[in-house]
Amino acid sequence: MASEITNYQCPACTAPLRFDGESGKLQCDFCGSSYSVAEIEALYAEKDKAAAEASKQAEETAKTETAEKEAAGWDTDENLRAYQCPTCGAELICEKTTAATACPYCGNPSVVPGQLSGALKPEFVLPFKIEKEAVVKALHKHYGKHNYYLPRLFRSENNIQKVQGVYVPFWLFDAQVSGLGKYDGQDSVTQRKGDYNVTTTMHYNVERGGTAKFDKVPVDASKKMPDNYMDSLEPFDYTQLKDFSTAYLPGFLADRFDVSAEEASPRMEARCKDTLEHLLRSDIDHAVVVPESFQAKVDKKEAHYALLPVWMLTTKWRDKTYLFAMNGQTGKFVGELPTDNGLFWRNLGILTLILTLVLRFSGITRFLLGLF
Amino acid sequence: MKRLISIFTVILLLTLFIVPVSAAEEPECCIYDLAGLLTDEEYWVLEDYAQEISEVQQCAVYFLTVDDYRDYGDGVIFDVARQIFLVNELGMGEDQDGVLLILSMADRDYCLLAHGFGDTALTDYGKDYISEEFLDNFGVNDWYGGCMDYLTYTDELLTMARDGVVFDRGSWITSGHLWIFSLILAAVLSAVICLIQRGLMKKKVRQQTDAMGYLKGGAVNITRRRDVFSHATEVRQKIETDSGSSSSSGGHSHSSDGFSGKSGKF
Numbered sequence: 001m002a003s004e005i006t007n008y009q010c011p012a013c014t015a016p017l018r019f020d021g022e023s024g025k026l027q028c029d030f031c032g033s034s035y036s037v038a039e040i041e042a043l044y045a046e047k048d049k050a051a052a053e054a055s056k057q058a059e060e061t062a063k064t065e066t067a068e069k070e071a072a073g074w075d076t077d078e079n080l081r082a083y084q085c086p087t088c089g090a091e092l093i094c095e096k097t098t099a100a101t102a103c104p105y106c107g108n109p110s111v112v113p114g115q116l117s118g119a120l121k122p123e124f125v126l127p128f129k130i131e132k133e134a135v136v137k138a139l140h141k142h143y144g145k146h147n148y149y150l151p152r153l154f155r156s157e158n159n160i161q162k163v164q165g166v167y168v169p170f171w172l173f174d175a176q177v178s179g180l181g182k183y184d185g186q187d188s189v190t191q192r193k194g195d196y197n198v199t200t201t202m203h204y205n206v207e208r209g210g211t212a213k214f215d216k217v218p219v220d221a222s223k224k225m226p227d228n229y230m231d232s233l234e235p236f237d238y239t240q241l242k243d244f245s246t247a248y249l250p251g252f253l254a255d256r257f258d259v260s261a262e263e264a265s266p267r268m269e270a271r272c273k274d275t276l277e278h279l280l281r282s283d284i285d286h287a288v289v290v291p292e293s294f295q296a297k298v299d300k301k302e303a304h305y306a307l308l309p310v311w312m313l314t315t316k317w318r319d320k321t322y323l324f325a326m327n328g329q330t331g332k333f334v335g336e337l338p339t340d341n342g343l344f345w346r347n348l349g350i351l352t353l354i355l356t357l358v359l360r361f362s363g364i365t366r367f368l369l370g371l372f
Numbered sequence: 373m374k375r376l377i378s379i380f381t382v383i384l385l386l387t388l389f390i391v392p393v394s395a396a397e398e399p400e401c402c403i404y405d406l407a408g409l410l411t412d413e414e415y416w417v418l419e420d421y422a423q424e425i426s427e428v429q430q431c432a433v434y435f436l437t438v439d440d441y442r443d444y445g446d447g448v449i450f451d452v453a454r455q456i457f458l459v460n461e462l463g464m465g466e467d468q469d470g471v472l473l474i475l476s477m478a479d480r481d482y483c484l485l486a487h488g489f490g491d492t493a494l495t496d497y498g499k500d501y502i503s504e505e506f507l508d509n510f511g512v513n514d515w516y517g518g519c520m521d522y523l524t525y526t527d528e529l530l531t532m533a534r535d536g537v538v539f540d541r542g543s544w545i546t547s548g549h550l551w552i553f554s555l556i557l558a559a560v561l562s563a564v565i566c567l568i569q570r571g572l573m574k575k576k577v578r579q580q581t582d583a584m585g586y587l588k589g590g591a592v593n594i595t596r597r598r599d600v601f602s603h604a605t606e607v608r609q610k611i612e613t614d615s616g617s618s619s620s621s622g623g624h625s626h627s628s629d630g631f632s633g634k635s636g637k638f
Contacts, residue, residue: 147573178595185599196608203603209596213588231580271583278582279592286599334577339570348566355558356551365554370542 005083005092005110006047008040008250016087016108018251021128021309021328026247040247085110097222100167100246100254109250120256122244124172124306126236128165128252128328135163135311135326138333142324148347151340154317161314161321165328167254167307168225171261172216172238173268174304179276179296180209185286206289208280214272216304219264221257225310226323227267232334233327236308240329244307254307261303269298399423399432399464407437407477409515418519425523429530431489432463432470435519440478449476449483450625450633457631463487471530473522475510475638482510483635484522491632493533494526495540496624499634502526510638518638 008017010028017035020027025034083092088106099115102108116122143155185204190197216238220230242248273296281289309328314321317338324335359365402422403415410418418435426432436456438444445452453474457463463470469488476482484503486494494502502525509518529539537543625633 144573149570149573180596184602192611193608195611197611199607199609201605201607202601203605205598205600205602207596207598208594210592210594212592214583214586215588217583217586226577228577228579232577234580235585268583271580275582275584275587276592278584279587280594283592283594283597284599336574336577339574344566344570348562351562351565352555352558355561356554359557360550360554365550365557366542366545368557369545369549369553 005086005112006044006246007085007087007108007110008044008247009087011035011043016250018109019127019248020251021131024127026250037242037245037247041245044247083110083112095255097224097255097258098253099256100249100252102253109252111246111249111254113246115256116244116246116254122169122305122307124241124304125167125244125248126238126241126306126308126329127248128309129240130309130311130326130328130331132163132165132311134331135313136160138326138331139313139315139324139335142333142335143337147337149339149343150337151317151343154338154340161316163311163313165252166310166312167249167252168230168310169221169255169257170218170230170306170308171221171257171259171264171268172218172304172306173214173261173265173301174216175214175268175272175301176211176299177214177269177272177276177296178209178211178299179273179280179294180207181277181280181294182207182292183281183284184290184292185284186288186290187286188288204286206284206286208283210276210280210283211299212272212276212279214275217268217271218308219267221259221261221264221305222255223258224255229323229325229334230310233310233325233332236327236329241306248307252309257305261305265301265303268301272296272298399426399434399462402426402432402434403519404434404436407439407475409437409475409477410519411516414516418516418523421520421523425527425530426464429489429527429534430464430469431493431530433490433523433526433530434462434470434472435522436472436474437515438474438476441474441476441481441483442478448625449474449481449635450485450627450631453483453485453633453635454627454629454631457485457487458629463490465489471526473506473519475515480637481635482507482638483633485631485633487631489533490530491630493530493538494632495538496632496634497541498529498539499624499632501539502529503634503636507636507638 008026009015010017010031010033012033013028013031015028015030017026017028017040020034023034025036026040027034079096081094081096081098083094084090085092085103085106085108087108088103090103090105092101092103092110094101094112097115098112100109100111103110139160143150183206185206186201188199188201190199192198218234218236220227276296277294281291311326311328313324313326313335315324316322320338322335322338324333326333401419403410403419405415422433422435441449441452445455453472456474457468457470457472462468462472465488467488469490470486471490471494472485474483474485484494484499486499502522505521505525506518509515509521532539623635625635
């Protein structure tokens with residue numbers, strides 16, 4: 001029976017291959033050979049197909065077994081799946097959405113083609129460009145040289161727990177949105193009449209309607225990934241989008257989507273409507289614009305399923321985990337840093353002391369008090 | 373009686389310049405009511421009070437009312453008040469220490485003039501302070517009350533100056549005040565600076581709220597553009613001017629011969 005997992009192996013030495021972002025090729029770290037994506041696709045097409053078929057059958061079998069186990073009163077977890085590593089034979093326990101991982105025993109990159117085939121097959125993939133070494137450097141840059149409130153021990157002692165390259169599932173929406181906004185436009189003129197300044201304000205009933213087209217608005221399709229982190233990584237350069245191939249995945253983790261396009265759509269719609277409202281309002285040429293109402297609807301939308309490259313990095317400090325993310329294509333780095341309250345109060349105290357002396361002896365306080 | 377004294381003294385001193393008040397002695401008269409605004413009783417109460425202040429402070433305090441100040445000299449009311457002071461050698465001692473408040477009824481002008489120690493004690497800020505006190509009385513034709521306020525508050529400021537504290541803007545500020553206010557101000561400024569700094573360093577991760585970067589063609593296609601005039605509203609705001617106000621603050625004047633004054637309308 002065919003394995004559900006494909007290990008991309010070097011045709012020359014059978015060592016595991018990994019996708020190298022810089023060269024855009026699959027690289028063998030043992031013999032130094034490199035292969036284009038097209039070459040590996042051609043070599044592994046049959047194997048991937050067989051793995052996908054095996055995966056489908058295994059899923060059917062798993063469903064039947066789960067039902068039998070449940071009937072017998074066994075505990076089952078629908079969110080987990082078990083695979084067998086084709087290289088070392090170890091059993092890999094993965095989440096049911098896992099599409100690419102690495103065997104914890106032999107370390108070989110493993111792809112589950114069944115998770116990314118048929119209806120689950122992504123349309124596009126954006127290959128990694130940034131290598132793992134650059135991520136840690138980017139983290140230290142992210143701390144900032146003059147961050148006076150970053151705990152010193154966080155900077156020096158903080159332990160990087162995990163650096164993982166992940167192909168995150170995204171829905172890229174093409175959409176057309178139309179809307180109509182109503183506003184009160186106001187223009188004022190002030191004239192002197194005798195002993196009075198007379199301000200006359202002209203009010204206008206203003207209406208602006210229009211349509212706007214949006215191209216590939218991204219919404220992450222993974223429940224595991226925090227939305228605010230994924231949004232903060234934008235923008236991605238879509239000119240580098242490639243037709244999907246599992247050959248881009250070895251060496252990275254990947255998940256299939258677990259948020260459907262319909263579930264993700266409201267976030268996209270809210271962003272597009274907000275943008276349209278802003279654009280219509282900026283078309284109004286009155287000194288003051290007071291919004292009265294705005295209505296918008298999505299006329300057309302089309303969702304494209306894509307995997308986008310993200311480096312996820314977690315660090316641990318004082319038993320708390322801090323999450324950072326980096327755009328695997330552009331290098332944009334995001335993540336919240338801790339602040340040291342002790343440092344905050346110390347800096348506040350020192351600054352207060354210095355300013356007190358400056359204000360007292362520069363005469364500024366005397367001048368300010370003299371105004372009263 | 374008091375009117376006779378006033379007329380006799382002022383007319384003689386202002387026009388003939390032959391009977392000057394001795395500069396080293398107490399003034400013979402402090403209240404000159406040529407416009408006839410005070411009753412005899414009021415006059416003597418004020419005169420006694422002014423004499424007492426002048427004696428204690430060794431600084432003559434005068435109050436003069438006239439129908440029109442232009443009858444007594446050329447220029448604005450400050451110039452005329454100065455001429456009256458100089459020509460009649462008003463004031464006490466070698467420095468002619470004195471304070472003179474003149475009311476001119478024709479256009480309801482006033483001038484508070486100070487010289488010598490009077491000038492030292494009554495800074496511009498001090499003159500404003502005294503003026504505020506008497507103008508509300510003069511504004512409602514309370515001549516006695518206004519003059520009493522003038523004498524009382526002038527006495528207060530002269531006393532302060534004799535004690536070594538000239539009443540001026542910020543004269544109430546002590547070293548303790550300076551330390552306390554410096555500390556409060558520094559704490560507020562430091563808190564603002566530190567909070568802004570900490571906010572900038574925190575690097576918050578936020579969800580996107582717009583899709584401007586994904587707009588196709590970079591623009592919106594406007595399908596409806598309508599601007600229809602609906603109505604107009606008008607707001608009238610009175611322009612505040614100094615002239616014409618019964619409680620005008622007026623202006624400050626200084627001369628090279630040691631006079632300072634505040635004049636205006638009442």
